[in-house]
Amino acid sequence: MNTRDDLLRKAIACYEKAGQIEDVCRCLQALGEYVEAAERYEQNNEPWQAAWMYAEGAHLFYRARYLVRETPVLDLADELSHDLILARCDAQIGSKSQAGLTISKVIGHFPQLPLIHRQRIEEWAVKVAQHLGRFDLVATTYAIAYTTGTPESEIRWEAWALSTLGDATGVPTTPSVEPDIPFEFETVTVNRQGEIIQRRRLQAKQRIERLNDEVTLEMVFMKGGTFMMGSPEDEEGREFGFEGSESPQHQVTIKPFYMSKYPITQAQWIAVMGDNPSHFKGDNRPVENVSWHSCVEFCKRLFEKTGKAYRLPSESEWEYACRAGTTTPFCFGETITTDLANYYGDFSYASEPKGVSRGETTDVGSFPPNAFGLYDMHGNVLEWCADLWHENYDGAPTDGSAWLEKKSDKGTLDYLINCSKTCFRSLRGGYIGVVSNNCRAAFRFRFSSDIHLFNRGFRGCSDLD
Structure with missing residues (x-):
């Protein structure tokens, strides 16, 4: 009988043949092979994902900081990624108060952030806030993500509230949709x-x-x-x-x-x-x-x-x-x-x-x-x-x-x-x-x-x- 790890290895081989590097990295992350996942992201010219993996998964904070310093910031998504990776490092080995301020700054820019990047930035901000033990920032991040139309953010918000607080009171539910009228x-x-x-x-x-x-x-x-x-x-x-x-x-x-x-x-x-x-x-x-x-x-x-x-x-x-x-x-x-x-x-x-x-x-x-x-x-x-x-x-x-x-x-x-x-x-x-x-x-x-x-x-x- 195939074990979970065996199935993940087979999936990696299939994704490799198909050139689906994102899915390869996802499977490596599930296996706990964070360094290899980060290196694959680097090879695929995705430095922000690589730096985040070094910090969040492998706890190689020095390597994450180095990669962040070497990567040019070209747009708002890059800047927020840059800030959150450094905040993740600060949450572990630096200034926790500075990391909290960074999250507040990041979520303030959610309305200007292209939709394609919002879920990833939301996920990273929540992770940093959780490492800081700042439930208030977790809830605020989800709330801002929800109000700016980030897909399914209210579902993730409710799941976090139930698993962490045991109560999802106050978390908005998906509103009922009135049928379109011709x-x-x-x-x-x-x-x-x-x-x-x-x-x-x-x-x-x-x-x-x-x-x-x-x-x-x-x-x-x-x-x-x-x-x-x-x-x-x-x-x-x-x-x-x-x-x-x-x-x-x-x-x-x-x-x-x-x-x-x-x-x-x-x-x-x-x-x-x-x-x-x-x-x-x-x-x-x-x-x-x-x-x-x-x-x-x-x-x-x-x-x-x-x-x-x-x-x-x-x-x-x-x-x-x-x-x-x-x-x-x-x-x-x-x-x-x-x-x-x-x-x-x-x-x-x-x-x-x-x-x-x-x-x-x-x-x-x-x-x-x-x-x-x-x-x-x-x-x-x-x-x-x-x-x-x-x-x-x-x-x-x-x-x-x-x-x-x-x-x-x-x-x-x-x-x-x-x-x-x-x-x-x-x-x-x-x-x-x-x-x-x-x-x-x-x-x-x-x-x-x-x-x-x-x-x-x-x-x-x-x-x-």
Whole structure:
């Protein structure tokens, strides 16, 4: 009869043939062969995993420290890995108080950390906190991981609470998911003269979140897919934007997610935040005069209210949702008119007649939706996105995630930390005071994250439950 170790050895041989080094290392770790696992990680050019294995598994803290010193820090995930490995060493042979401070710093950056790295960073932070005997930091780590949408963090939190404390009271459970409700709508396509040449009856699905007895939030399901982000060099109107900001065009694959059907309204803002900062008042008008930071705070409070994690869209999610399967400058076709959106209509984009300039926001849903069932994607208010501003798309993510890293003379992470309060963030969609050129699906705008003006609003997004 094969023993557990025999089975693990056979698994290692199979994984070796398949070139699955991660699984090889996992089996070596299960066998207690931590040094060999760490060396395999090094050979596979995964220095952070190797250094962690030297520290956590083999207790070769000097070797872990050496590897950390020799490994360049390129992004936020690297910086947090660097800090946690040194904290693990400190927990054993250094300053325990410093290790505790490191955990607090690390979990404070969870919202900016790409989702792909969160579970690993959560696991390492929990391990260090456990070595310190700091149950408060363990619970805080799980809580932050959960509120930022780290997959299955509440399950790990509950398991830890039951095994360590004997009680999981207060640990959130996975909220029940209301079934998506189908809805029908009509969208249109126009030619260069702005004439409607096609009308289509379509159907999409939405989830309805009740904010209070009178106010709901409709979240439309985006099925995900692949699209070309940015604009071709010959697209009309791109010269009115920041030079080169819509280039290079590149393929992006978007995972399924939910996006609010309309920009967040003043009624929805009041239901969550309690005040109304808007210049143009009206319950069903988009909330505006909000900074990027206040929009992020709205999403946090919405989680507290509903038990579901909400966030700002990434730029790529926003453009994917706006285009709704089109490759034209606007989701309605080759041009746009003021019968389709609220913008400064005194100038034409293509061959359409000039339109009106309303000079104020309009109720959301006053114009036709796009083919995904989303309203007001062009005009009315600019919409904040999660991303840091980048001058162009060189090096941009291709997986739909927000671009949260930016190099500066002082180094990538220094920029991230110092811009946590104020930095340029991206906005999309155009607004009432700009011409149609600046309402195109590819158009990008930037502004300081702490500034609030009458033309800035946002939409909420959430990942699949």
